[in-house]
Amino acid sequence: MALPAQDECTMPAVLLKDLDQQPLEQSLDGMQTLLDRHGHVIVVHSSAAPAAVKRRLHTVRSLLESNRIALFQPDLPPLGIAVLARQLRQLAFCGIDPGVLAAAGGLLTHYVHCGAVLNSVTRLDRVPVGLKTHARSWLPGSRFGVVAHPEPQLVRMGPEAALTGPDFGSWMLVAKGRLDSDWVGTTLAPAWNMLGLRTAALPAESAAWWGTGKLVEFCTYLSDALILYRLVTAARRSVCHWCGIDVIGDHCVFCCATPPAYDQPVREGHTAPE
Structure with a gap:
């Protein structure tokens, strides 16, 4: 899912549609065109995407x-991934x-x-669900508030229901499915002091x-x-020892290389283990 740009400084997204249905040659040609046009490509995808889509992505990259x-x-x-992809599009404009x-x-x-x-x-496997909560899920009219990231939280909806949110100024994005509920906008957003x-x-x-499709995400x-930009540029940088590009931390997302493990020098007075 590609969210609309918030301003003119957000780079447009490229949707890789029907990867698991189109011929392999078409997928290869499309990716090569993107590489020729932009130099590098960052593919952001969900763990909920079909397995065939993930296999096609790895096949294209390998070939x-x-x-x-x-x-x-x-x-x-998925909604968090869409937000994260838009943030990367904002940063891409910054060079x-x-x-x-x-x-x-x-x-x-x-x-x-x-x-x-x-x-x-009953079918939620991304957040721990207790046996009692699972049983209550079968009761008619039951609703649950869930936080999956950064720390799992699960509460049954009621007057005292509360979830812990961020302790810094944030905006909130809401996407409604087939569930009629205004709780996020009327209760949760004010409780979390959303901007x-x-x-x-x-x-x-x-x-x-x-x-479930009956949800509000x-x-x-x-x-x-x-x-x-300030958060990213303040992070520690290093140079990938394999492909030579600048990265944050020690892991290169492009070539997937990690720092080599060098033998530790033996200090004077100590013997190396056999």
């Missing part, structure tokens, strides 16, 4: 033998190096809170991710591109 394609699958619900931009996704996941209001948790609230269409993978995020 093109390209270290300029980064496959990024954040451990977030950040490709390796740093690709690694920024992992950094920015710490600043999003993702959850949903569900009518049932504002926006709405979006429900991502296609949300029903599969949450285990929400996600909090930082919307200011300047704040995002």
Whole structure:
């Protein structure tokens, strides 16, 4: 799902549609065109995407033998992934190096809170569900407030229902499925002191991710591109020892290399273990 740009400084998204249905040659040609046009490609996709789509992405990257394609699958619900992808599009306009931009996704996941209001948790396997809560899910009219990231939370809806949110200024994005509930906008957003609230269409993978189509999904995020830029540029940088591009931390998202493990020097007076 590609969210609409918030300003003129947000780069447009490219949707890779029907990867599991189109001929392999078409997928290869499309990716090669993107590489020729932009130099590097960061593919952000959901864990709820069909297995055939994931296989096709890895096949395309392997056949093109390209270290300029980064496959990024954040451990977030679909709406959170859509928000994160838009944040990367905001940062792409700022001229950040490709390796740093690709690694920024992992950094920015710490600043999003993702959850949903569900009518049932019987098929929810992304958040721990107790036996008593599971049994209550069968009662007519039951609804549950869930936070999947950054820390799992699950409460049954009621007058005292409360979820812990971010302790910094954030915006909230809400996407309604087939559940009639205004609890997120009227109760949760004010309790979390949101700076504002926006709405979006429900991502296609949300029903599969949450285990039900009767839901209202929400996600909090930082919307200011300047704040995002400062967070990313303040992070420790290093140079990938394999492909030579700048990265955040030690892991390169493009070539997937990690720092080599060197033998530790033996200090004087000590013997090396056999």
